[in-house]
Amino acid sequence: MEATAIVAHELLNSNGYNTLGTxxxxxxxxxxxxxxxxxxxxxxxxxxxxxxxxDKEFVMYRNNGVDY
Known part of the structure; x- marks a missing residue:
């Protein structure tokens, strides 16, 4: 997820996206x-x-298409 976030951030910035403040x-x-x-x-x-x-518990296992 963290690696994808970096790539997505760079892609958005290269297309003129303005990052929102917190x-x-x-x-x-x-x-x-x-x-x-x-x-x-x-x-x-x-x-x-x-x-x-x-439910706020982070789920780390695969999506089975039914439960999550």
Whole structure:
């Protein structure tokens, strides 16, 4: 995920994308996904479960097409 994020960031920048500030980014995540990002968290990833909106545990195993 981290390697992909670097490539995506470079690709977006080369196409004129303007990076959002932390506050604006957090507002967009709240509007789109209904999740509040804790700016003080040490976690690098935000997990969004479409089955249980209260589930915040990051899942590391493969998507089986049914459960996740």
């Amino acid at each position: 506050e604006d980014f957090n507002k967009k995540i709240k509007n789109i996904f209904g999740r509040i990002i804790d700016s003080d968290s040490q976690s690098h990833f935000l997990y969004v479960s479409f089955l249980d909106k209260c």
